[in-house]
Amino acid sequence: MESGTMKFEKPEKKQESKQERCERCGEKLKKVKWLEHSNTDGNYYETIPHGHVSQGLFPFGVECATQQLIESRNNIEKKRSDWQSPNPAPYEDNSLLPIADT
Numbered sequence: 001m002e003s004g005t006m007k008f009e010k011p012e013k014k015q016e017s018k019q020e021r022c023e024r025c026g027e028k029l030k031k032v033k034w035l036e037h038s039n040t041d042g043n044y045y046e047t048i049p050h051g052h053v054s055q056g057l058f059p060f061g062v063e064c065a066t067q068q069l070i071e072s073r074n075n076i077e078k079k080r081s082d083w084q085s086p087n088p089a090p091y092e093d094n095s096l097l098p099i100a101d102t
Contacts, residue, residue, distance in 0.1 A: 024064035033065035034058065041079075043072035 020029045035044040040052040046069070048054050060068060 020059040022061045022064050023058040024060055024068055027061060029059055029061050031062055032059045033062050035060055035065055035068060041076070043075055044068050045072065 020032050021027065022029055023035075034057040035046060036048045036057050037044050037055040038048055038052040039055045044058070044060075045052075
C-alpha cells in the first residue's frame with residue numbers, strides 16, 4: 001500500500017428491512033393490523049378511548065387482531081358486569097346470623 005492511500009473496509013451486507021411479527025402469535029406478518037394498547041386498562045383497541053393512556057401501537061395479523069379485539073371486549077364486559085353487580089350483603093343466609101340473647 002502506498003503512503004497516503006486509504007484502505008476501505010468492505011461494506012457490511014445490506015441489513016434486511018425489519019419484518020413485523022404478530023404481538024399475539026409471533027409469526028412474521030405479510031399484512032399488518034395495528035392495535036393500540038391501553039395502559040389504563042391493559043386492553044387493545046383499534047382507536048384508544050378518550051381518557052386512556054396509550055402504550056403505543058402494536059402489530060397483529062388480521063386473524064390475531066380480530067381475536068385480540070374479541071378478548072379485549074370480553075374483558076371490558078366482564079369488568080363492567082362485575083362493577084354493576086351488587087355486592088351480596090353479609091349474612092344473606094339467615095342461618096348465619098348470630099343468635100340474640102333473650
